[in-house]
Amino acid sequence: MSEPLRLYSYWRSSAAYRVRIGLNLKGLAYDTVPVHLVLDGGQQHSEAYRDLNPQALVPTLCHGQRRLTQSLAILEYLDEVWPEPALLPATARERQRVRALALLVACDIHPLNNLRVLQYFEREWGVPQPERDGWVRHWIEDGFRAVEALLADHPSTGDFCEGETPTLADCCLVPQVYNARRFGVDLAAYPTIRRIEAACLALPAFIAARPEHQPDAPAAA
Known part of the structure; x- marks a missing residue:
C-alpha cells in the first residue's frame, strides 16, 4: 500500500494552490488539513503547526513520515516520485x-x-x-x-x-x-x-x- 499524502493548506493560499494543481495533475489522492491563516491570529503560528513547519507557512505536504515544505520543491518532489505525467519537460x-x-x-x-x-x-x-x-x-x-x-x-x-x-x-x-x-x-x-x-x-x-x-x-x- 502506498504511503498517504496529507496537504496542510489554506483555501486562498496561492502556494498551496500550486501544489493542489500538481497533485491533481498527477492523479494523486490526498487529504486536506486546513490551516486558517487569519483565524485565531493565524493557525500557522500555533506551536503544533510550527513543529510541523518551522517557517509557519503553507503548504506542508506529508508523505508518510516525510514532511515536505516549499511549494516548488514539493512539486519537483512529486515529479521525481511520480514521473508521469511530467511537470518538467524532457530537454x-x-x-x-x-x-x-x-x-x-x-x-x-x-x-x-x-x-x-x-x-x-x-x-x-x-x-x-x-x-x-x-x-x-x-x-x-x-x-x-x-x-x-x-x-x-x-x-x-x-x-x-x-x-x-x-x-x-x-x-x-x-x-x-x-x-x-x-x-x-x-x-x-x-x-x-x-x-x-x-x-x-x-x-x-x-x-x-x-x-x-x-x-x-x-x-x-
Missing part, C-alpha cells in the same frame, strides 16, 4: 524555461504580495488598505509585463506556458492570476496569460484545485 532547455517562468512568479511576484508582508505593513506602519492593495497591484503588474513578454510569440509557448501540456510554470501562473483578479488588476494587457489561464481552467485538475472548491473555503467564495 534541459525546456526545463530551464519552465523553471524560469515558475520562479518569476513564485520568487519575484508572490513574496511581495504575501499575507505576512501585507500584515506587517498594517501592524507596524499602519498602511491603509487602499495603499496595501495598490502595492499588490503594482508588483503583480510589473511581474506580469515580464511574463507576458516571455510567453507572447515565443516558439515554445503552446496552449500552455511550454508546449501542449501543463507544466510547473502553469501550476504557478494560474494561482497568481487568481490573486491578480482578487486585487483588481486589469488583465487586458496580458492576452497570452489570459489565454493560457483559460486553457488550464478547462482541465479537471485545475478546476478541482480552485480556491472556491476547497473544503475550508467559505460559502461566499
Whole structure:
C-alpha cells in the first residue's frame, strides 16, 4: 500500500494552490488539513503547526513520515516520485524555461504580495488598505509585463506556458492570476496569460484545485 499524502493548506493560499494543481495533475489522492491563516491570529503560528513547519507557512505536504515544505520543491518532489505525467519537460532547455517562468512568479511576484508582508505593513506602519492593495497591484503588474513578454510569440509557448501540456510554470501562473483578479488588476494587457489561464481552467485538475472548491473555503467564495 502506498504511503498517504496529507496537504496542510489554506483555501486562498496561492502556494498551496500550486501544489493542489500538481497533485491533481498527477492523479494523486490526498487529504486536506486546513490551516486558517487569519483565524485565531493565524493557525500557522500555533506551536503544533510550527513543529510541523518551522517557517509557519503553507503548504506542508506529508508523505508518510516525510514532511515536505516549499511549494516548488514539493512539486519537483512529486515529479521525481511520480514521473508521469511530467511537470518538467524532457530537454534541459525546456526545463530551464519552465523553471524560469515558475520562479518569476513564485520568487519575484508572490513574496511581495504575501499575507505576512501585507500584515506587517498594517501592524507596524499602519498602511491603509487602499495603499496595501495598490502595492499588490503594482508588483503583480510589473511581474506580469515580464511574463507576458516571455510567453507572447515565443516558439515554445503552446496552449500552455511550454508546449501542449501543463507544466510547473502553469501550476504557478494560474494561482497568481487568481490573486491578480482578487486585487483588481486589469488583465487586458496580458492576452497570452489570459489565454493560457483559460486553457488550464478547462482541465479537471485545475478546476478541482480552485480556491472556491476547497473544503475550508467559505460559502461566499
